[in-house]
Amino acid sequence: MIIGSTKKIIIAILAVIATASCNKPFEENYETLVLDKYEYALDADGGSLQLMVYYSKAWRAEVSSSAGTDWLILSRTEAPGQAYIRITYDSYAGTDRDAYIDFIPSEGEPVQLKLTQTK
Secondary structure (H helix, E strand, C coil), X not given: CHHHHHHHHHHHHHHHHHHHHHCCCCCCCCCCCEECCCEEEECCXXXXXXXXXXXXXXXXXXXXXXXXXCCEEECCCEECCCEEEEEEEXXXXXXXXXXXXXXXXXXXXXXXXXXXXXX
């Protein structure tokens, strides 16, 4: 009986510790700007994708494309730190087109994302 009670107490203590540790916010210090991916092939039918920007300070995003930039919509063009950005793009039946999104950190070198849409 004592072993069963001790086992229950240990399980209860572990559950409390696990719950307490889950309440801490996830924090990571990113001194340089990092993307979770640097190149995407976009579907000709249009759609969207979500990209994570890892950086501990402010950043901004700028779109450039020889095909114009009105076919891309960014959910945000800047953030004070680590954040998701949703990129929505129109359908396209013409020749292949590329776009680039430069992520410019408040300190350090810019990072570029390449988007290629094929028919």
